[in-house]
Amino acid sequence: SDTAPTATPADLLRAAEIVLLGFEGPLTSPFSPKAARSAALDLLSLVVDHRDPEDALAGRPLTGAGGSPIPLQEELVHPLEVLRAFADNGTLGPLLSDRLDELELRAVTGARATPGAGDLVRTLHASGRRLAVVTDFCERVVHRYLEPRELPVSAVFGRSLPLMPDPERLRLVQNRFGRTAAFLLITSTAAEVTAARRRGVPVIGYAGSPAVERRLRKAGCDLIVDSLAPLLDAAHSL
Template identity: 35%
Template sequence: MRAGSETELDALRKLVKGSRVVLWDFDGPVCRLFAGHSAERVADDLVSWLEGHGLHGLLTDTERESPDPQVVLRALDRRHPGSDLVAELEQRLTHEELRATASAMPTPYADPLIRTWTAVGSRLAVATNNSPRVVRAYLDSRGLAPCFAPHIYGRTQELNRLKPDPHCVNRALNAMGAAPATALMIGDTPSDLLAARAAGVPFLGYARTERKGELLRDAGATVVVDSLEPVLRLVRR
């Protein structure tokens, strides 16, 4: 949503007005976690670590070349679920995510939107595929932790329950005693949309680039914004 037709603005207005609980994906809507710490390099390092253990053949060429470290982790878990090898790789990824928080870039308007939504009485949670330790570290660095605490639901050892599985979304809803229809999920990937849909939660897409917007719309998102500024304006009203 750029200039924003009246129909689009009305749809956004209805989403915002109906939300009593707001569930945020982390990497994207809240910040660009890997803005200064290349996700592609992290993925390459995880692949190299596997190859160093003689496990080159566990990954397909597509998985091996993916710029997303989560793809590497989930690929290993599919082949060796619950193994010590998966646990160690997950710890390595968490370590790299923690390093990335130092150079993470806040999403424009996210900080004031988070504070404003809290101030008007909405309850907030994070539902993410990133490590909850990483989310807490970033929110602490921005002074935003009180807006969410204790409702941070991230990656667990059950990697098969990462989004698009609705597990983290349902955990948030259950912990907050919230009905799905009174909540709103803000995400920037089709997996966020699918998780929200499976949990029965209305969805607001955030797309930093045109390509991300296309992917969200192709997946079925009906309200997509390329900036959180119009959301902030609505909440302030």
């Protein structure tokens, strides 16, 4: 048949020299779905406060990147989606980014590790692979989470413009570790999948819920798992 056999976790991990981890999902979940929605609404209230009064009086819809209307109620269920919509806005982008730093720092304080995450990082490191975190979360937030856990992570590539799915962050990662190195991304975020695919990096999706699985499948992962256990088993075999 013409269909290629599905890669296994062991295949993908064995081929990788550098394993890139998304922050939200593979390592921890700073925002519950309810908290993420609340943070998104917090950012949207900033947008409304700072919009052009003439637009507001005329009843014009809020617009984001490229002048496309921003859906205020249904689709924007995560603060990063709000930031992506307005990141290019010279006034709102920096305001929203600063506010999101605050929200993320607060959220990460009590964040629990994804089951198996610490073991996976340590096992991959012991196998000779180098690890880095790639995320649109604030870099300070990631360091605050990682440092007390003493995880062997070589580098953190946190939020900077342009946000993913733009592949610029992945390009920086590849430059840092060497373009000829073999990379693998483990992520729960469709934007990170898209960025990786644009740079030719294979992707394992970690789906903690059916909704996340649908988004990852649509974005096009090489493999999707619903827990870190199969990855940890594969890491032990390296």
